Amino acid sequence: MLSIRRVPTVVSNYQKDEGEEGARRAGGCGRNCLNNCCLPGAKLPLYAFKKLNKAVSDVNLDVHENREPPVAFLDSLLLGEWEDRMQRGLFRYDVTACETKVIPGEYGFIAQLNEGRHLKKRPTEFRVDKVLQPFDGNKFNFTKVGQEEVLFQFEASEDGEVQFFPNAPIDAEHSPSVVAINVSPIEYGHVLLIPRLFERLPQRIDHESFLLALNMAVEAGNPYFRLGYNSLGAFATINHLHFQAYYLAVPFPIEKAPTKKIIKLDGGVKVSELLNYPVRGLVFEGGNTVDHLSNAVSDACICLQSNNIPYNVLISDCGRRVFLLPQCYAEKQALGEVSAELLDTQVNPAVWEISGHMVLKRRKDYEEASEGNAWRLLAEVSLSKERFQEVNALIFEAITSGDNGSGNAHGGQDPESHTHEKVDAIKKSSHPTMVAGTQECLVLQ
Amino acid sequence: MESQVGLIEQSFHSSYSFCVREALVELPDNFTITDPCMSGHPIVFASHGFLKMTGYTETEVIGQNGRIFQGPGTSRRSVMEIREAIREERAIQIHLLNYRKDGTPFWMLFHMCPVFNKEDGRVIHFVGVQVPILRKPRRLGSGSGRNGVDLCEEGSTGMHDVVYGSCRREVCSDSLLELDHVLARESPVDTTNRGCAYAGFEIEEPCEASDMEKRRAVTAINNILSVLTHYSELTGKLVCGKRCSLSGVGLPSSSLNISLGRIKQSFVLIDPYLPDMPVVYASDAFLKLTGYARHEVLGHNYRFLSGLDTDSLTLCQIKESIKMERACTVRILNYRKDRSSFWNILHMSPVRNASGKIAYFVGVQTEEACKKQEEHEMSPEMRQLSAVGAVKVAVRSSSMAAGSSRS
Ligand SMILES: Cc1cc2nc3c(=O)[nH]c(=O)nc-3n(C[C@H](O)[C@H](O)[C@H](O)COP(=O)(O)O)c2cc1C
Numbered sequence A: 001m002l003s004i005r006r007v008p009t010v011v012s013n014y015q016k017d018e019g020e021e022g023a024r025r026a027g028g029c030g031r032n033c034l035n036n037c038c039l040p041g042a043k044l045p046l047y048a049f050k051k052l053n054k055a056v057s058d059v060n061l062d063v064h065e066n067r068e069p070p071v072a073f074l075d076s077l078l079l080g081e082w083e084d085r086m087q088r089g090l091f092r093y094d095v096t097a098c099e100t101k102v103i104p105g106e107y108g109f110i111a112q113l114n115e116g117r118h119l120k121k122r123p124t125e126f127r128v129d130k131v132l133q134p135f136d137g138n139k140f141n142f143t144k145v146g147q148e149e150v151l152f153q154f155e156a157s158e159d160g161e162v163q164f165f166p167n168a169p170i171d172a173e174h175s176p177s178v179v180a181i182n183v184s185p186i187e188y189g190h191v192l193l194i195p196r197l198f199e200r201l202p203q204r205i206d207h208e209s210f211l212l213a214l215n216m217a218v219e220a221g222n223p224y225f226r227l228g229y230n231s232l233g234a235f236a237t238i239n240h241l242h243f244q245a246y247y248l249a250v251p252f253p254i255e256k257a258p259t260k261k262i263i264k265l266d267g268g269v270k271v272s273e274l275l276n277y278p279v280r281g282l283v284f285e286g287g288n289t290v291d292h293l294s295n296a297v298s299d300a301c302i303c304l305q306s307n308n309i310p311y312n313v314l315i316s317d318c319g320r321r322v323f324l325l326p327q328c329y330a331e332k333q334a335l336g337e338v339s340a341e342l343l344d345t346q347v348n349p350a351v352w353e354i355s356g357h358m359v360l361k362r363r364k365d366y367e368e369a370s371e372g373n374a375w376r377l378l379a380e381v382s383l384s385k386e387r388f389q390e391v392n393a394l395i396f397e398a399i400t401s402g403d404n405g406s407g408n409a410h411g412g413q414d415p416e417s418h419t420h421e422k423v424d425a426i427k428k429s430s431h432p433t434m435v436a437g438t439q440e441c442l443v444l445q
Numbered sequence B: 001m002e003s004q005v006g007l008i009e010q011s012f013h014s015s016y017s018f019c020v021r022e023a024l025v026e027l028p029d030n031f032t033i034t035d036p037c038m039s040g041h042p043i044v045f046a047s048h049g050f051l052k053m054t055g056y057t058e059t060e061v062i063g064q065n066g067r068i069f070q071g072p073g074t075s076r077r078s079v080m081e082i083r084e085a086i087r088e089e090r091a092i093q094i095h096l097l098n099y100r101k102d103g104t105p106f107w108m109l110f111h112m113c114p115v116f117n118k119e120d121g122r123v124i125h126f127v128g129v130q131v132p133i134l135r136k137p138r139r140l141g142s143g144s145g146r147n148g149v150d151l152c153e154e155g156s157t158g159m160h161d162v163v164y165g166s167c168r169r170e171v172c173s174d175s176l177l178e179l180d181h182v183l184a185r186e187s188p189v190d191t192t193n194r195g196c197a198y199a200g201f202e203i204e205e206p207c208e209a210s211d212m213e214k215r216r217a218v219t220a221i222n223n224i225l226s227v228l229t230h231y232s233e234l235t236g237k238l239v240c241g242k243r244c245s246l247s248g249v250g251l252p253s254s255s256l257n258i259s260l261g262r263i264k265q266s267f268v269l270i271d272p273y274l275p276d277m278p279v280v281y282a283s284d285a286f287l288k289l290t291g292y293a294r295h296e297v298l299g300h301n302y303r304f305l306s307g308l309d310t311d312s313l314t315l316c317q318i319k320e321s322i323k324m325e326r327a328c329t330v331r332i333l334n335y336r337k338d339r340s341s342f343w344n345i346l347h348m349s350p351v352r353n354a355s356g357k358i359a360y361f362v363g364v365q366t367e368e369a370c371k372k373q374e375e376h377e378m379s380p381e382m383r384q385l386s387a388v389g390a391v392k393v394a395v396r397s398s399s400m401a402a403g404s405s406r407s
Helices: A056-064 A073-087 A207-220 A290-306 A331-334 A341-344 A351-356 A362-365 A369-382 A385-398 A415-429 B002-014 B020-028 B048-054 B076-087 B161-184 B213-234 B254-261 B284-290 B311-325 B382-398
Strands: A001-008 A042-048 A100-102 A109-111 A124-127 A150-156 A163-169 A177-181 A191-194 A224-229 A243-247 A261-264 A269-273 A283-286 A313-314 A322-327 A355-362 B031-034 B043-046 B092-098 B103-119 B123-132 B267-270 B279-282 B329-335 B341-352 B356-367
Touching: A042 A073, A073 A150, A073 A177, A073 A207, A073 A290, A073 B382, A100 B356, A124 B311, A150 A207, A163 A355, A177 A224, A191 A207, A207 A224, A207 A243, A207 A290, A207 A313, A224 A351, A261 A385, A269 A290, A269 B161, A283 A290, A290 A313, A290 A322, A290 A385, A313 A351, A322 A385, A322 B076, A331 A369, A341 A369, A351 A355, A351 A369, B002 B043, B020 B213, B031 B048, B031 B213, B048 B123, B076 B092, B076 B103, B076 B254, B092 B213, B103 B213, B123 B213, B123 B279, B267 B284, B267 B382, B284 B356, B311 B329, B311 B341, B341 B382, B356 B382
Parallel strands: A042 A150, A109 A355
Antiparallel strands: A001 A124, A042 A163, A100 A109, A150 A177, A177 A191, A191 A243, A224 A243, A224 A313, A261 A269, A269 A283, A283 A322, A313 A322, B031 B043, B031 B123, B092 B103, B103 B123, B267 B279, B267 B356, B329 B341, B341 B356
């Protein structure tokens, strides 16, 4: 087994150190959680978005019909609820009091000094060699957060119109998706989108959940509100399906990187390769409808998952562009292949770091932050050129085979099986370390 | 819309003398002028050439943001570059795919630059010139341009042309050239739906302007700037194309103005470090609520809203929470310019910049009489908090950039 030790991020005030958890849980817990004990009668705002049967890029055409652009409702709701939690003191620190700067240079990497985020937590062991792991109800998961940490329920509207209910009951049967705060925010508005909370899904992308995340970006309509996803083995710390999101009104370096078009899929989705960026990756954009884009990306993610390749996803530009980055840092770290100097910075290269937003824990690193340093760290995260080509071959097989993009053909069930077997063979021959099953390796920070 | 039209007139004539319009109309180029201080950063002037090129009428364009000319084939990376140039108040020259009113796409060389107030160095307008590009295949090696010139999305290698571009280009370059000639002659091609007609069609392939077209853009910008400069001399509010002094003391940069302008609610920013803590930003909704003009508000202490029957204890409470650097909500009797009074539910909160220090206090106003909440609406309290959040994001982010004018 390959694993690394790292300080887990405290995303909820109800998240105790592992071990403490589980021991101390009696019924009727009295802390207003989301389990059966506290759920009856509980209410939360509900935002139901309008499903779009068109491309995101066509959305701005609506201005002609309706000259005064409609208020960005989701955006306001999220900001308002988040500010409310801030004034109620639910966060571990005031993230707006954390120093942050754009590092001079061509790409404008962003550095934040955050000395408070990782305090008071013991390092925990994380298995990094399995991208898919079963849900474990004994570990911390989002059904254990307090209701006050949940901002609202988020779902597709049934009648095709935007709907808002300030006080909707939480109907566990109906399995709502919810948006909750991250009590250790890395920027203003840092939230977690938890698809179908009560289904207790493991961290694993499926078509329906990714479409939900993409719709949230579309619906927020703010190019500075991005969603991110970390797979297990690519620095997700909680094995309960979730996306993250926050506001940062500067461009991310990854968004500035030039791209080279590789292919245009049937549904109009353009897939390009990132150029001149330290981490190799793909960019998905366009598509005749939001569903086309969503399905293409989901197919690619599912392919990576079933081939046990850790990856990160960034949804940017109001859901118009999606970056997909397979990575191997945790594996290298577990195998002892990362330099002590890089490990010392304790930067965990998850989706935000890979996109160019570096959260640093030591003032020294913050003051010395340079484009060169950021670049060196991220270069360690990237797959090698050869490996990236191999992985691309798998992805392209997955996204060009099925009837990608043609709408609902995929449903939400177990969409993995169709790509699984044929690619497994290729994978085994090309990258033996990924299937090494028994190796034990611990990296202490 | 009525008030918007008024604001647009005002935007233009507060800086330039009356005849500026006539002088601009004389210019043959395709260009637009926008006002970053107005909510939504709308177009306040569009030249005849521009209207002819895009097929829109003047009334359809004035008051809109320039992004309405974009469509599915427009490179998002290029749009981001324009967004950032605006945020950083600098000029940019970039190739961009735009769409006419009838949905037909066309390539143009977009050249945009800020117009500064000579006195306080603040950006008062942006000028954008749109030079249509006569499309021809890009030659190897002609890829990278000078600073600020876009590398046509696909990077600067030029390799790409050979590997991916050439075969397709062989197939359709003829028809493309033909199409471009048609487009260049301004005769609408019969397409009803932008995107569909051209989906998968190589109109999206990057395209390079000739040196002549680039020079044309620069010349046009210079001509427009000299007209604006000339007509601003007459009003005494000189403008120029280069930032000539430090940004106005205490006033938010135009990039912050743009982000704040997106926030629809009534709010003001107060600078706690200036003597008497003056208002340094007031939203359009605030002006509408109180009846004051912007210049009557900026630089003045918030107390101009108080009057005879305003409770002095409440005023103390506000002062106290500013001193304690805390958020607070009060109910206060305020007076409009016409001296009519209203109950104001005022929420105040400190706002920090990128270095984590308090830069402003934001005050969000809600008129109590309007407090009837519809069943499916956000509560007024929540709406106030959302404005606070949006202001916090805007202030924090706009002071982050190395080149920002207020840090
Ligand atoms: C003076 C000026 C003129 C502009 N003209 C155009 C235009 O003709 N076509 C276009 O696609 N964008 C134009 N833009 C850019 C858009 O208005 C907008 O700034 C851009 O889409 C990026 O910002 P956004 O993310 O808010 O859309 C112009 C901007 C300015 C400041």
